[in-house]
Amino acid sequence: MRRLRSVKIREIAEKIAICAYCPFMCKDICTVYAQTKRDSLSPTMHEYLLWMILEGRMAYSREVGEILYEACSGCLLCQSWCASKQDVPEKVRTARMDLVELNLTPQPIQQVERSTVNLHNPYQEPHEKRLIHLAQTSSSRKGGGLLYFLGCTAAYRRPEVADVALRLMQRCGEPTQLLEDEWCCGLPQYELGLMKAVKQLAQHNCEAINAQSVRAAVTSCPECQYMLNQVYPKLGYALNIPVYHTSQYLKMLMDAGRLKLERKLEPSTYHDPCYLGRRSQIYEEPRAILRRLSEDFRELRWSRDKAYCGGGGVAYSITYPSNASKIGVKVLEEAEHLNVEALITACPMCKHQLLNAARGRIQLLDIAEAVELASRP
Ligand code: SF4
Numbered sequence: 001m002r003r004l005r006s007v008k009i010r011e012i013a014e015k016i017a018i019c020a021y022c023p024f025m026c027k028d029i030c031t032v033y034a035q036t037k038r039d040s041l042s043p044t045m046h047e048y049l050l051w052m053i054l055e056g057r058m059a060y061s062r063e064v065g066e067i068l069y070e071a072c073s074g075c076l077l078c079q080s081w082c083a084s085k086q087d088v089p090e091k092v093r094t095a096r097m098d099l100v101e102l103n104l105t106p107q108p109i110q111q112v113e114r115s116t117v118n119l120h121n122p123y124q125e126p127h128e129k130r131l132i133h134l135a136q137t138s139s140s141r142k143g144g145g146l147l148y149f150l151g152c153t154a155a156y157r158r159p160e161v162a163d164v165a166l167r168l169m170q171r172c173g174e175p176t177q178l179l180e181d182e183w184c185c186g187l188p189q190y191e192l193g194l195m196k197a198v199k200q201l202a203q204h205n206c207e208a209i210n211a212q213s214v215r216a217a218v219t220s221c222p223e224c225q226y227m228l229n230q231v232y233p234k235l236g237y238a239l240n241i242p243v244y245h246t247s248q249y250l251k252m253l254m255d256a257g258r259l260k261l262e263r264k265l266e267p268s269t270y271h272d273p274c275y276l277g278r279r280s281q282i283y284e285e286p287r288a289i290l291r292r293l294s295e296d297f298r299e300l301r302w303s304r305d306k307a308y309c310g311g312g313g314v315a316y317s318i319t320y321p322s323n324a325s326k327i328g329v330k331v332l333e334e335a336e337h338l339n340v341e342a343l344i345t346a347c348p349m350c351k352h353q354l355l356n357a358a359r360g361r362i363q364l365l366d367i368a369e370a371v372e373l374a375s376r377p
Pocket residue numbers: 018019020022023024025026027043044078079081082083084085086087088
């Protein structure tokens with residue numbers, strides 16, 4: 001066992017104690033515990049582990065590292081059920097920064113770090129191929145009034161989400177450009193405590209975005225939006241333009257009469273992505289769009305701040321793919337129970353994970369894809 005050298009978790013000792021001695025235990029609602037049923041991965045238990053370290057009864061070790069990385073997907077669902085509104089993933093993230101400093105990170109986290117440093121994305125994909133999966137006709141790559149921040153998941157896993165968003169913008173007379181040298185937004189690395197990499201990514205993207213002559217940025221990825229809008233300024237890299245999620249921007253275009261719908265969709269439901277909902281509090285814009293798309297929009301039983309996680313986010317899906325691949329099953333079961341034609345979400349990662357878990361059981365659409373279907377002339 002290694003002695004604690006860092007003092008980062010000491011700064012949040014009181015918050016750790018609240019969970020460590022919590023009588024209510026959000027254990028059963030926890031996204032990771034619900035999948036693994038391993039007590040050591042429940043919020044109370046891993047926070048108790050941190051409390052033991054703070055009390056000097058344990059020390060950080062490789063085993064502690066394995067637990068603290070596997071234990072939390074960062075979904076923030078526990079906070080919605082917690083009487084004292086604790087931010088467990090923030091505490092986990094702080095401990096992970098200690099683990100990074102002590103060189104005690106598990107192998108998958110080291111792989112993300114290497115991939116970020118060498119390829120500027122967490123997926124181990126070639127940086128020079130970031131834009132090649134997009135349809136060439138769908139975007140004006142230079143000279144737009146709007147910047148589309150692509151994000152790694154749309155770039156390497158779900159390019160159709162970006163293509164549709166770009167096509168819609170163009171159809172509405174919104175010339176939209178991409179960054180020629182976009183790097184990962186840094187959210188996966190931020191969750192993993194890899195702060196050196198995060199700062200490099202933030203500095204690069206901030207300088208690249210602020211050098212563009214555009215009035216706003218749009219992204220389909222809630223993780224990118226959260227990172228660019230909320231985390232970059234805290235790190236000293238504030239953007240000089242607002243960053244909208246596609247659901248916000250498409251609603252603005254509809255409200256302005258610039259995006260017209262031609263037909264109604266079959267009954268559908270909506271999954272709130274964790275970073276769009278709980279982290280950014282964007283619940284209404286997607287629903288305003290979906291109510292216009294379908295006369296029979298049905299809510300999942302657990303929605304808004306109580307929505308189940310759809311698949312663990314980018315960091316967790318890369319580092320613990322086996323756990324993450326099962327996370328979306330609860331969302332799918334709820335959607336099937338509603339007997340709808342389509343499950344619509346607003347995040348390329350949610351779509352990717354739910355699509356893999358669904359295996360054709362239900363139609364999965366990003367919100368931009370649903371809008372495009374309803375607006376086809
Ligand atoms: S997040 Fe809230 S409910 Fe969960 S263990 Fe901590 S204090 Fe208890």
